[in-house]
Amino acid sequence: MSDDEPAVNISGGTEGGGVAAEFDPATADTRAEVVVDRLGELYWQKTYGGQDAFTCLVRTILSQNTSDKASQPAHDALIDRYGGPETDLAASLAAAEQSELAETISSAGLYNRKSEILVATAEWVLEEFGSAGAFDEFVTEGAPAEVRETLLSVRGVGPKTADCVLLFAGGRGGVFPVDTHVHRIYRRMGIAPADADHEDVRAVLEREVPTAKCGFGHTATIQFGREYCTARKPACLEDPEACPMADICEQVGVYPETGEVIDPAEAPEAAESDT
Structure with missing residues (x-):
């Protein structure tokens, strides 16, 4: 574990109730699984589930379009004022x-919009389920496809938010939420098509990564994206051997010889493949 990694993670840590996955790249069936297995050797393992579903939904909404560093204080302030x-x-x-809620979560950015969404979402939970506890029961015990479809019907809840609730609150296996890091990295590696949208990338990963490894694959890919495969200055740009995925990455949109980094969908290779 690096010094930057939290002792308690958003999956619920050792109390999360998940099952630890085995990581052996030599036995992986797909390139996507090789990547996740290497990440399993590089980062700490997590278990999933155990979070209260509505609290998890609030936390994920607060994290939209901002960093954990900005959204975590907003979450803590919200819980201090409204939770217990x-x-x-x-x-x-x-x-x-x-207006009071907006002030409370101001560190998360877009606080006026997020406060409006949080109030409306809370009203929806009470109208549809009666309480946060009943909503939690629905998320943890309902059919995953039904839970996801229901969450996606709520204003302000997109695929990544719905999948994070399924993973971190529901503890569901086979769920691989796709954020900006995941979307960038697996297209850059050539595992997903260069022009794939977030849902296309999710479909590829949930098909090619074993069920037990999807949750860890999500969180570890985010860590890898922060430390190695950043948007503008990936580690391979200056030193190809600096990245633990160098031998299996196609570097779509990354050009060490010129120092240029572009979105994979804009890479010449992607443009040529469409013609």
Whole structure:
């Protein structure tokens, strides 16, 4: 574990209730699984599930379009003001004054929009399920496809948010949420098509990565994206051997000889393949 890695992670840590996966790149059946297995050797393992579903949904909405460094204080401030061991967070947020909530979560960015979405989402949970506890039961026990479809019907909840709730609250295997890091990295590696959208990348990864490894693959890919395969200055740009995936990466959109880095969809190779 590096010094930057938290002792307690958003999956619920060792209390999360998941099953630890084995990581052996030599036995992987697909290139995507090789990548996840190497990440398993590089980073700490996690278990999944165990989070309260509505709290997880709130946390993920706060994280949209911002960093964990910015959204975590907003989440902590929200819980301090509106949460508590005996408090139904959905009921508390549904009754919140939006301007007060916006001020509380201001560190997360887009706080006016997010406060509006959080109040509306809390009202939806109460209307549809009656309480945050009943919503949690639906997420953990309902059919995954139904839970995902239901979450996606809520304003402000996109595929990544829905999948994070399924993974971190529901503890569902085979769920590989796709954020900007995941979307960039697997297209850059050539595992997903260069012009694939987020849902296309998710389909590839959930097909080619074993069920038990998808959750870890998501979180470890994010860590890899922060430390090695960044958007503008990937490690391979200056030193091809600096990246642990160098031998299996196609470097789509990365050109060490010129120092240029572009989105994979804009790479000449991608343009030529479409003609």
